Amino acid sequence: MIRIAFAGTGNIARVHARDLAGPVADGTAALVAATDADAATLASFATEFGIRRTYPRLADLLERERVDLVHLCTPPGTHHPLALACLRAGASVLVEKPPAISLREFDEISAVATGGPWLATVFQHRFGPGQRRLKTLTGQRGGGQLGRPLLAICHTTWYRDQAYFDVPWRGRWETEGGGPTMGHGIHQMDMLTDVLGDWAEVSAITRTQARRMPTEDVSLAHVTFASGAVASVVNSVLSPREESYLRFDFEHGTVEVSHLYGYADDDWRVTPAAGHEEVLDAWQRAAPAAAPGAVARSGHAGQFRAVLAALASGQAPPVAPVDARRTLSLVAAIYASAITGRPVTPQDLAPGTPFHASMNGR
Numbered sequence: 151m152i153r154i155a156f157a158g159t160g161n162i163a164r165v166h167a168r169d170l171a172g173p174v175a176d177g178t179a180a181l182v183a184a185t186d187a188d189a190a191t192l193a194s195f196a197t198e199f200g201i202r203r204t205y206p207r208l209a210d211l212l213e214r215e216r217v218d219l220v221h222l223c224t225p226p227g228t229h230h231p232l233a234l235a236c237l238r239a240g241a242s243v244l245v246e247k248p249p250a251i252s253l254r255e256f257d258e259i260s261a262v263a264t265g266g267p268w269l270a271t272v273f274q275h276r277f278g279p280g281q282r283r284l285k286t287l288t289g290q291r292g293g294g295q296l297g298r299p300l301l302a303i304c305h306t307t308w309y310r311d312q313a314y315f316d317v318p319w320r321g322r323w324e325t326e327g328g329g330p331t332m333g334h335g336i337h338q339m340d341m342l343t344d345v346l347g348d349w350a351e352v353s354a355i356t357r358t359q360a361r362r363m364p365t366e367d368v369s370l371a372h373v374t375f376a377s378g379a380v381a382s383v384v385n386s387v388l389s390p391r392e393e394s395y396l397r398f399d400f401e402h403g404t405v406e407v408s409h410l411y412g413y414a415d416d417d418w419r420v421t422p423a424a425g426h427e428e429v430l431d432a433w434q435r436a437a438p439a440a441a442p443g444a445v446a447r448s449g450h451a452g453q454f455r456a457v458l459a460a461l462a463s464g465q466a467p468p469v470a471p472v473d474a475r476r477t478l479s480l481v482a483a484i485y486a487s488a489i490t491g492r493p494v495t496p497q498d499l500a501p502g503t504p505f506h507a508s509m510n511g512r
Contacts, residue, residue: 152179152461153216155241157208157232158223159186159195162246166221167199169451179219179458185211208232212239219244219461226333227325230255233269234262242267242467244457247336249474251327253482253499253506260471270457270467271474273340277456278448280418281341283436284398284405287429288345295432297401302381304342304396306335307389308410312361314387321363327509329365331356332481335385338394340469340477342383345398348376348476352483353493360388365510371484383484402426405433414447485509 154170156163163184170181185205186192196204205211212235220236222229222245229250236243237259249271250256263269275281287296308330319325326333343349354371361367371383394413397406404421407413415437422429453468460467479499486505487494494505504511 152218152458153182154179154219154221155182155211155215155217156184156195156201156221156223157186157211157236158225159184159188159192160223163195163221163223164198165450166223166454167195169449169454171199172451178462183211183215183217208235212236212241217241219457222246225319225325226251226327227319230259233259237262237267237269240267242269242461244270244272244454244467246272247340248327248332248478248481250478251323251325251332252508253475253479254501254508256471256475256478257501257506260475263471266464266466268461268466269471271469271471272450272453273337273344273469273474273477274450274453275337275341275413275448276344276469277452278413279415279438279446280407280413281344281448282438283433284345286436287405287432288400295429296398296403296405299346299375299377299379299398299400301399302342302346302379302397303406304335304338304381305384306330306338306394307384307386308334308392308394309390310334310361310387315361315363321361321365321367323365323508323510323512326365328481328485329356329358329363329367329369330387331366331369331385331484332509334387335369335383336477336481338396339383339480340474341396342373342381343476343480344473346375346377346379346381349480349483349496350374350376351493351495352480352487354383354484354487356485356488366488369484369488371487373480373483383480403429409448412448482506482509486511 183203184201185208219242233243315321321329351374356366356369369385373381395408407418409417420433457467483494
């Protein structure tokens, strides 16, 4: 039985707990404790999910409970100290995005999470059937029917009003690590790097067009990947018609998905290049086998199931630090390029550089 605790019991924690309370855990995990500085929120959460032991501080919980996994659902600025505390106490950590507010903080956490206990980041869209079969067709899991990647589009065009950013920790460098590039578009950018791998160069601009906030409400970037593929990346919280859109143009076909906060199979479209109609057959054949109780769309349940299975077998859970860092470094590169006004390469984000230490380089 995997013993799970929650650090932070707000809205996203409830999403996690509802999935765990369903068929995902399937008798293999138990919610044993929770902690939150807000006593009322903590009490409500504990009542809803049948958690008997609650604590006002994470330190107290870790001292008194034997915990295998902590779901870290607190604001981003707290992830670094709380994740370190969990790992040093022997508990693995599943941290909500963004996993840290700087590459320096993330590297410090990752350095402790080697060989177990482990660190994993919540990037649930990797686990939907569409993304999984796309990776099969790109050759990452055998096949490679789509050929070489050429061009990609990664647009997160969402809408958040001013009241959303009036919450004290949102849209601030010191508490969220940035604006919508960090807090919203990171999910789609993770799907992008999950398919295309390491980036090589980024040129970007950011703007604060309409919201009152110290960070951006819009960013636009041109990204070159190590494979030679190029991508257009847009992140916005000013778009009344909301959409999450990714398009991948390969030598032998186009694969695209349009959704908002989670995709189903019907949200994907495959267009073969002339003479490569076999791509459609390959897409159908690549449909992952449905596990008992599996969901047909992307969402937390798919990732939680994979995390629990890994922990039960004594293995590192997905998404590993090397995967999350690739996405976090793309966010850092967008900010670094926009602030410096020049293209950025991975060397510009190396330890000891300003944008390794903080997303705004200060």
